[in-house]
Amino acid sequence: MTIKILYGAAPEDIKAYDTERLRAAFLITDLFAADMASFTYTHVDRLLLGGAMPIARSVTFGSGADIGTSYLLSAREMGIANLGGTGTATVDGRLFTLQNRDVLYVGRGAREISVASHSGDAPARFYMNSVPAGADIPHRLITRAESKPLDLGDSRRSNKRRLAMYIHPEVAPSCLLLMGITDLAEGSVWNTMPPHLHERRMEAYCYFDMAPEERLIHLMGQPEETRHLVVANGDAVLSPAWSIHMGAGTGPYAFVWGMTGENQEYNDVAPVALAELK
Template sequence: MNFLQTADSVRYQRMTSAELRENFCMEGMFRAGELNLTYTDVDRALVGAAVPLKHQPLSLPTHKELASDYFCERREVGVVNLGESGRVEVDGKSYVLAPLEFLYISRGSRTVNFFSDGDTPAEFYLVSYPAHRETETVHVTMDKANTVELGSIEGSNERVIYQAICPGVVDSCQLVMGVTRLSKGSVWNTKPPHTHRRRTEVYLYFDFPEDERVFHFMGQPHETRSLPLAPKTAIASPYWSIHSGAGSCNYSFVWAMGGENQQFDDMDHLSLGDLG
């Protein structure tokens, strides 16, 4: 397991791009035949990817740092499939996840295994937060998610937000998770930007060509920084940081949040004029 110790709200201002990347980004997670995890100090979020090969399932392990007998002993997990159709088996029950389908795995689930049934593997992206109660494991297809259309072509930010793991859809403990897809001709997400001190967030950018980039904006509103991110790069956003991006083309991103409040619109809004 890798470890990501993020910089504080003062130190990041003096960092180079390479140092910012080292402190906030998770790159190279999606490797065929591997399950890779990163433990962050951003609300103790665990972020990872599992890319099982055909007839070679991968199991979600526990680690010394979790001090638990099994991974979900005190944790909940959100999973979304970014590859071909695959299966996730939780305590012996199998869930088939088509592309962009989600699985919420409850605290108390003892075994979690990932499978690819075809020659082209599934690509499971997962985010986990500590949980204080057991609920129920739930498979969420796109038609079950709350769908919100925002933005406009004129503002270069026409997008559809799919709220998959959230109140009213899944009874999670603190995890809120979904995916946002930008329309062709739109490049801005989360415009105007915002912060939310009551929870932290992790973004994973995907669904754009390898030679294109999304420029992720971060930092305190009066002192922002940006990083160009390749496809399937995740970035942790502490409570004090904005989290917004503009791409060289349209793209999609998975967002996952954990903290005190699960309300999606619990934001402290900013204007572009507030940024420095």
């Protein structure tokens, strides 16, 4: 298990960032290295995100040494989304099987988590979001069929998409974590368009199911002074509360969204008119 730390930035700071520094502060790459767990701890609402792609062996994590606790989840909850082939997650001896686009909620207090793939030829790709939690909530597997879908957008605006809620009060309860997956309709390229801000929550995106040669242009920053990140398959982007988060892909893609903050009200947002963007 490896862990790196990001400290975030104020909106005034990024006015002077070049491409390299902007990517270093907000873009997380190399999440899915073979047979290891890679985590990033960010001071943006203390979100911990990670990835693991077990191929030849299982991957185990759970130590809290890097964050100053006995266990990684001593005072945290976690969502684990499988973005690849069939795999398993074992939480303190309890086995869960995750198909593609299934999500496992792991409650506060879990000590050891081990993930594995059914086949090294079609490995599972486990993507993790973890946030501080103040309640003990039982572990729960949420299958793709059990998620709550919302159809959004319009094909005429190239932003038609299906958002599936997994870790959400209407599907599976948590303390502060929200997590879901959005798929774009064929021919649509824009996500989260028109954009919005949510001052009381931060968000992270993990883009996946992109062809190796394709890229996504993720727009971020304050509406009156935007910046962009060029994102590849499997990359994740941190979105502070002061930043918009929208993007357009050069080909098909999907993304996992994870949020945490003061509330779990999905519609607690401040819409931003496209005419306001600069």
